[in-house]
Amino acid sequence: MPLYKAPLRDIKFLMRDVLGYFPHYETLSNGADATPDMVDAILEGIATLSEQVLAPLNLSGDQEGCYFNNGEVTTPQGFKQAYQEFVDGGWQGLSFPEEFGGQNLPTSINLIKAEIIGSANWSFAMYPGLSMGCINTILEYGTELQKQQYMPSLVSGQWSGTMCLTEPQCGTDLAQVKTKAELNEADGSYRITGTKIFISAGEHDLTDNIIHIVLARLPGAPKGTRGISLFIVPKVNIDDAGELTSRNSVTCGSIEHKMGIRASATAVLNFDGATGYLIGKENEGLQAMFTFMNTARIGTALQGVCHAEASYQGALAYAKERQSMRALSGKKQPDDVADAIIWHPDVRKMLLTQRAFAQGGRAMIFHAAKIADKMFNAIVAGDTQKQQAYDDELGFYTPILKGFITELGVESANLGMQVFGGHGYIHEHGMEQIARDARIATLYEGTTGIQSLDLLGRKVLMANKGQAIRDFSKVIFAFAKPHLFSRGPIGRMARTLCKRAIEWNVMTLRIMLGAAKDRELVGSASVDYLMYSGYVMMGYFWALQAEKSATLIKNGQGVESNDFYTANIQTAEFYFERLLPRASTHKQSALASTKSVMQMKNENFNFL
C-alpha cells in the first residue's frame, strides 16, 4: 500500500514562489490571519491527520465498503473515529464565517486542505466535502432563521450536507427533474416527494443529522429548468433552536455498488412527503445552484491531482525498489542482481508524466483558487457586480480544470499501475484502488463531454466570442516576452507557448466561423478543444514554475535547495517535449469535419 505523504514542499513552492499567495491574502477581507506561519501550521496539521489517520483507512475502507441495512448505512471501520478527529480539529470550518464557528480563512486554504485529505483517502474526503455545497447555499440564500438553524452544526461538522440533483431518468438534463414540492398551508413548509439517486454522503453514520438540498418542482411550475426550486430537507427534523426532533420521511432505499470510492456511500434517497423548506426564490433553484457550481467543480478537478499524486508516490517508491533487467546503457547497480526499474527510460517517462500532471494540475487549480478567494470576498461584501466578474473569470477555468485534470488523473493512476507491472493489478498494493477511485472523476459533477460543451459553447463562443482565449493569451505573451530571445529551456518554452497561444486563437476562430454554418461542429470539436486548452494552459503553468525556479537558483535566494528547483525545470522540459505535443493531435481532431462523426445512420453502428 502506498504510504501517502503530503507534498507540502511542492504546495508551498506554488503558494510562496510561483503564485504570490501571501501578497494575495493581504488583499482579502478574510486574509489577515493567513500569514505564512499560520498557513504552515494549518498545512502541518492537515498533513498529520491525513498521513496518520486517514491514509491508513484508505485500503481497508475500500475492502470493507459501506454496509447497508434497512435504510441505515454503516461506514467502514475507523471512519467514525477519524471523522470525529476531523471535527475536533475544526477542519470543516476553515473558510466559513466566525459567527457560525468557522475560522474565516480564504477559501483557497480549504481547497488545499481538500487536496491533502483527498489524496490520503478520497472516499473519506467526500463526507465533509459534500457539505460544502450545502453550507454555501444556505450561507448565500438562506433566511436568517435558516442560517441560525443549520449553519453552526454544519460548519462544525457535527452535521453533514448533500446536494440532491440526480434522478433515475436524468443527471445532466435537469429539465427532466420530477420530484415535487407541495405547500403545507399550516406552516409554510413543503411536502417533498420523489426519488433521488447517486447522492454522495446521502446516508451514513458519521453525523447526527444530514441536511439535504433538494431540487424539486412546485405545482404549476414552468416546465424545464426554469421551474426548479431548492429545498432544505433535513434527515432529522429540527426546531427553531436547531435541536433535533423527529425523523423526517426521507429514507435511504439502497446504496450503489461502485467500481471505486467504495467507502463513500452513494445513496438512493426516497422522499415520501418529507418536510422541506424553500431556500431562495421559487423556480430559481437552478440559478442558485450555479452560484457554487464553479467551486464545486474545481473541488472535483482536485481529484485528478490527488490521484496523480498518490499514484506517483506509490509508483516512485516501487520503481526505486523493484529490480528487473539491466539498464541498456550499462549496469547501474552492479552489486545487485538487476537494476532498479527507475533506471529504465520508459519507467522514468511514466513517472515524469505523473509528476508533471500532479504538480501541473495543482498549479492550475491553485491559480483558480485565488480567483475563488476574491469571489467569496465579493459575496461577503455583497458586491454582486464583482462577484459576477470573478465568477465569470473562474467560469473559464472551471471546465478546463474539471475536464482536463480529471482525465489526467485517470491516466496517471493507470500509469502508476503500469509501473508496478502485474503487481499493479493486485488489490493489496493499493495501486489499482487509486485507478478505480480516480475513474469516477470524469463522470460525476458533469462528464468531460459536458465540461467541454460548457467551455467551448458557453464560456468561449457564446459568452464573448473567444475573448477568454485572447485574455489568457495575453497572460502567456506577457510571460513570454522577456524570454523570447533567450537560450536555454525557459526561452524554448516561451517561444513554444507563444506559437500555441496563436494557434489556440486561430483554432477558436475557425471553430466559431465553422459553427455558424454547422451546428454539430461545437459538439464534435468540444472534447478535443478542451483537452487542447488544458495542455496549453498547463504548459504555461509549467513554464512559470520553471522560470521562477531558474530565477531562484540564479539569485540564490530560494528556501529550497537547488536540486528542488532544478527538478521543476527538468519536469517542465519533459512536459514541453513529451506531453504538450499531444495538443497537436487534439487540434487536428477538433478541426476535422463533422461529417465523419455525423454521417453514420444510428441503425448502422453495428450489425449483429
Place this chain on the structure above:
Amino acid sequence: MPLYKAPLRDIKFLMRDVLGYFPHYETLSNGADATPDMVDAILEGIATLSEQVLAPLNLSGDQEGCYFNNGEVTTPQGFKQAYQEFVDGGWQGLSFPEEFGGQNLPTSINLIKAEIIGSANWSFAMYPGLSMGCINTILEYGTELQKQQYMPSLVSGQWSGTMCLTEPQCGTDLAQVKTKAELNEADGSYRITGTKIFISAGEHDLTDNIIHIVLARLPGAPKGTRGISLFIVPKVNIDDAGELTSRNSVTCGSIEHKMGIRASATAVLNFDGATGYLIGKENEGLQAMFTFMNTARIGTALQGVCHAEASYQGALAYAKERQSMRALSGKKQPDDVADAIIWHPDVRKMLLTQRAFAQGGRAMIFHAAKIADKMFNAIVAGDTQKQQAYDDELGFYTPILKGFITELGVESANLGMQVFGGHGYIHEHGMEQIARDARIATLYEGTTGIQSLDLLGRKVLMANKGQAIRDFSKVIFAFAKPHLFSRGPIGRMARTLCKRAIEWNVMTLRIMLGAAKDRELVGSASVDYLMYSGYVMMGYFWALQAEKSATLIKNGQGVESNDFYTANIQTAEFYFERLLPRASTHKQSALASTKSVMQMKNENFNFL
C-alpha cells in the same frame, strides 16, 4: 448488463471479403475441412455457447469471484457446468491433431473462437486458454510417451494446463528465476522446489488434473536465462497410461485479489519437491518458451478486441435508449422528453472510436493469424526453416498487436463507461467490469513497455535494421498505388498512408542513427514508436476494409447490404480523421531528446 452477441457479420466480412481466408485455408495441410460452410457452423456453435452459456455468467462470476480454502479453489457458480459444456462441444481441440482427439483445423479458427468466448466472459476463457501454451509445448517438445500421457486429456479439455514462469522477485526478468529441479536418480524424474506466482488457472475445480509447465534451474546450470529448463509437473501424478494416481506435492498457497478478471483464479503455487519431468533440452527452456510466445501474446492482444467489442455493444445500446438534452442541431425525437444521447456528436465520437478499435484490431489480429496458420503447418511438416521464417514474420506483428491493441482495449472500455455517465461506474450495468477486466491486458504476458522494447530493439533495429518497416511499407504502397489519384475517401486514405509509411521509415532511421550514439534512445522512444506503428498499421487495415467495401458496393456482389459496407467506409473515414492523427504526437515524443527523460537524478523525483 450488456447482452453480448457475437459479431459474426464483422468476423465473416474480414475472413471472406477482406483477408481471403478461404483461399488461404486451401493452401494449408490442415485447411481442407475449413470450408465456408464448416467455418460458419463452427462460428454459430461458438456464438451460441458464448451468448447463452458464458455471457450470462460474466457479471455473477465477477461478483462472486473465486473462493480459496485450504489449497482448493472453487470457481463461481455455473462455471463448472459451463466448462463441461465447452468440453462436450469439443471446443478445446479445434486446432490440434486428430491423433490426440483434436479436429485438426487451422489455428486461426481457434483464435477466432477465443475472441468470441473471451468477449462473452474473459475470466472463463482463461481456463481453457491457458492450456494452449501447455499443449503446444508438449506437442512440440514432448517425448512420444509424454504426448501419449498428456495430450488426449488436454486436447479434450478434461485436463487443463498452465505456464509457470513468474516468481515473487521476477516477472519480466526471468534471469532471476530461482525454482530448482533436482534429479531423482531412481526414475529420471526431478524434484521441483520453489514458489511461482500469478499462475492463471493454477488451481481450480473445473478439471481432474492440471498440468503445469514449470521454468526451473538444474543444479550447476549457467546463471541467467541460459540456465533455465522446462518441466512438466502434473497436479495429480499419472501412470504411463495417463491414469491419475497420487497427488503431487504442488499446492496452491493462495489466490490473488485482483482489480478484475475476478472469476479467473490467479494462484500462488508452492512446489515442495514436486515430481516433474524434463521437457525439451536441459537449459534450453527459455528458447522453447519463445516458440509459442508470439501466438500466446497474440492471444492476449485479442483481449483488446474482446473488451472493445463488449464495451461497444453495451455503450451503443445505452446510447440509443438513454434520453438527455436536445441535439444542438434541433430536436431529433420531438415526441420524447429529450433526444437519445446517440444524437450528440461527442457520444458518437466515443462510439465510433470503440467501433474503429474493435474491428480495426480484429483485422490486424486476423491478418497475423494467417501467418500463425502457416507457421503451425511448418511445425507439423517439420520444416524448421519455414517455421523460423513465419515466426520471424509473426514476430514483427506480435509486439504491435499485444502492446497497441490492449492499450486500445483499455481506452475503449473506459469510453464505454463514459457513454453511460455516472451509471457506467455502477457494477450492475457491467461496464465498469469490462474496464477492470480489460486493464490486466497491458500488464501480463509482457507489459506494453516490454512489447515496445521487443518491437523497436529486437524486431526492428537489431534483427534487420528496419527491414520489417520497409516490408510493411511495401504492402502499404502496393495497396495505395491504384488509388493515389482517385477522389473520394479511398484516395485520401491511400495518400495519407503513403505519407505515414515514409514518415515511419524516416523515423526508424533517425532512431537507429540516434541509438548508435545514445543507448537510452531506444528505451525512451519505444512505447511511442510502438503506438505510432500501431496507428499506422491499423490505418492500413481500415483502408483495406474501406476499399473492399467500396468495391463490393460498386460491383453489387456483396453478401451484405450496402448499409453494412457503407458503415465500414464511414468508420474508416472517422479513423483517418480523428484517430490516426494521434500518430503525429507519438512521433514527436519518440524523436524527442533522451535528456528530458534521463537528466533527473533518481533522488530528485520528489521532495517529501
